Amino acid sequence: xxxxxLNRRQLIKLFGASAVAASxxxxxxxxxxxxxxxxxxxxxxxxGGATFAKYLRFADPHVKITVIEPNxxxxxxxRTNDVMVGLHTLDELTFSYEVLKNQxxxxxxxxxxxxxxxDKKRVTTAKGDxxxxxxxxxxxxxxxxxxDYEGLSEALSETDLPHAYKAGPQTLxxxxxxxxxxxxxxxxxxxxAGNFRCPPxxxxxxxxxxxxxxxHNPSAKVLILDPKNSxxxxxxxxxxxxxxxxxxxxxxLIEWVSLxxxxxxxxxxxxxxxxxxxxxxxxxxxxxxIPNQKAxxxxxxxxxxxxxxxxxxxxxxxxxxxxxxxxxxGDSSIADEMPxxxxxxxxQAKVAAKAIAAALKGEAPGEAIFANVCYSLVGHRYGISISxxxxxxxxxxxAKGKSAxxxxxxxxxxxxxxxxxxQKNWHRTFVKDVFG
Amino acid sequence: MKKxxxxxxxxxxxxxxxxxxxxxxxxxxAMAWLCAPCHGTNGREFHESMPALAGLNPDYFIRTMIEFRxxxxxxxxxxxxxxxxxxxxxxxxxxxxxxQPAEQWTPEVKHD
Numbered sequence: 001x002x003x004x005x006l007n008r009r010q011l012i013k014l015f016g017a018s019a020v021a022a023s024x025x026x027x028x029x030x031x032x033x034x035x036x037x038x039x040x041x042x043x044x045x046x047x048g049g050a051t052f053a054k055y056l057r058f059a060d061p062h063v064k065i066t067v068i069e070p071n072x073x074x075x076x077x078x079r080t081n082d083v084m085v086g087l088h089t090l091d092e093l094t095f096s097y098e099v100l101k102n103q104x105x106x107x108x109x110x111x112x113x114x115x116x117x118x119d120k121k122r123v124t125t126a127k128g129d130x131x132x133x134x135x136x137x138x139x140x141x142x143x144x145x146x147x148d149y150e151g152l153s154e155a156l157s158e159t160d161l162p163h164a165y166k167a168g169p170q171t172l173x174x175x176x177x178x179x180x181x182x183x184x185x186x187x188x189x190x191x192x193a194g195n196f197r198c199p200p201x202x203x204x205x206x207x208x209x210x211x212x213x214x215x216h217n218p219s220a221k222v223l224i225l226d227p228k229n230s231x232x233x234x235x236x237x238x239x240x241x242x243x244x245x246x247x248x249x250x251x252x253l254i255e256w257v258s259l260x261x262x263x264x265x266x267x268x269x270x271x272x273x274x275x276x277x278x279x280x281x282x283x284x285x286x287x288x289x290i291p292n293q294k295a296x297x298x299x300x301x302x303x304x305x306x307x308x309x310x311x312x313x314x315x316x317x318x319x320x321x322x323x324x325x326x327x328x329x330g331d332s333s334i335a336d337e338m339p340x341x342x343x344x345x346x347x348q349a350k351v352a353a354k355a356i357a358a359a360l361k362g363e364a365p366g367e368a369i370f371a372n373v374c375y376s377l378v379g380h381r382y383g384i385s386i387s388x389x390x391x392x393x394x395x396x397x398x399a400k401g402k403s404a405x406x407x408x409x410x411x412x413x414x415x416x417x418x419x420x421x422x423q424k425n426w427h428r429t430f431v432k433d434v435f436g
Numbered sequence: 437m438k439k440x441x442x443x444x445x446x447x448x449x450x451x452x453x454x455x456x457x458x459x460x461x462x463x464x465x466a467m468a469w470l471c472a473p474c475h476g477t478n479g480r481e482f483h484e485s486m487p488a489l490a491g492l493n494p495d496y497f498i499r500t501m502i503e504f505r506x507x508x509x510x511x512x513x514x515x516x517x518x519x520x521x522x523x524x525x526x527x528x529x530x531x532x533x534x535x536q537p538a539e540q541w542t543p544e545v546k547h548d
Binding site (some may be wrong): 055099103104343346347350351354366367368369370371373385387388389399400401402403404405407415418419421422425426428429430432433436 | 463466472481521541
């Protein structure tokens with residue numbers, strides 16, 4: 001394998017002429033790593049891992065960066081709800097690592113990590129390779145608590161009851177189940193309890209499924225059985241459902257049952273198409289249980305999780321509170337008020353990139369600052385958002401200033417129409433910030 | 437404290453109510469990187485509905501952000517975002533973005 005190198009022209013292309021001149025990046029005209037180059041290994045090439053690798057290259061032109069990721073192409077979980085109703089294809093959500101490899105001199109190993117020796121600072125992969133690291137960054141997404149539901153299992157999620165909460169085959173399986181449901185049928189959607197990836201995701205899914213039914217199965221409905229009494233973007237979703245789907249009326253395409261009304265699902269019987277809930281048995285024609293969640297498997301294996309199932313971190317750097325020199329990004333980390341979103345993972349990755357670059361130079365990290373902007377579709381031309389800037393106060397990540405808020409509910413359709421435009425704009429620009 | 441270049445200072449004279457000499461505790465680049473998901477890496481996305489920030493006149497950047505924050509300019513989401521930043525932080529971002537090349541961010545793919 002040839003070592004990736006960046007010449008002066010490429011550096012200028014990457015960083016801009018003034019930045020190259022101002023920051024001494026020209027010294028890094030060759031990345032043929034010296035013996036004493038630090039090595040940062042990244043486990044997981046999703047939003048957190050890929051953004052981190054790219055931005056660590058900005059922060060340190062000399063460091064050797066290796067990403068270990070099982071898939072040669074990455075499908076964003078973002079916008080997979082759109083795929084299930086035919087607004088997009090999975091191909092349009094699939095991205096390669098070519099730019100990161102060739103333009104940012106990041107090495108990729110397509111493999112999975114099976115073991116980490118934190119004392120020796122060494123990673124072992126499924127194919128038997130070992131890599132030594134100075135800093136290890138783990139960004140493994142989520143794992144599911146199938147055991148919280150009687151009759152549910154990982155195997156069943158791949159055949160009959162897809163969660164479709166990781167992008168890929170299950171996305172297409174759930175799409176097929178929506179499309180093949182009988183006329184007038186009930187599609188039951190069960191969101192997770194506790195902390196979970198993409199808090200508005202289940203409600204956006206319900207919205208887009210209702211819009212699809214309007215056209216293809218108008219006497220059907222989406223029944224949300226919720227283990228909570230509220231949810232993300234509660235007001236804007238409700239208003240949108242009223243406007244688009246008759247929410248609250250007898251003919252509503254969406255019905256919502258809260259925890260207090262017996263909405264929690266505790267089991268499933270696929271033979272009889274019945275769910276066991278706090279409120280009794282519920283028949284379904286098609287069903288999407290999005291199970292309760294915990295940190296990705298490798299985070300559990302390494303010992304980065306606490307009793308909550310998630311990974312405690314130093315909020316200023318995202319270094320694990322449990323194991324030094326290992327950092328946890330994205331959905332797996334405990335980030336207090338920050339939601340488990342792609343945009344959150346992206347900004348956590350940038351904080352960690354600066355913190356690690358500083359640590360490798362023996363410097364103290366800067367003050368951490370994060371952001372989240374998240375758009376959801378209530379209909380294909382009706383968008384809503386939640387956003388906030390975050391800072392660290394008393395060792396907790398909290399909203400900064402008065403930045404936290406959801407879309408205002410206004411009579412003019414312009415707000416919702418523009419937010420639907422921005423949702424698409426955001427995804428296109430975001431994936432370029434992550435992968436290119 | 438960072439020196440403000442004369443051309444930048446000249447652009448700020450009109451904003452007498454907002455002192456640019458305040459200090460703030462964040463790395464300007466760290467703040468600017470937060471804008472990338474919507475406005476592109478280093479604010480250099482020139483092909484989308486959300487405007488590019490690279491090369492923007494700092495006076496315009498500061499005035500616009502403060503008007504968003506104070507509810508003086510109609511917007512979809514930027515009022516909420518701007519409420520997360522102080523005057524000094526907005527000024528630091530304005531300076532940083534003004535220094536970025538005003539051209540599309542397109543890292544060229546090379547296959548060795």
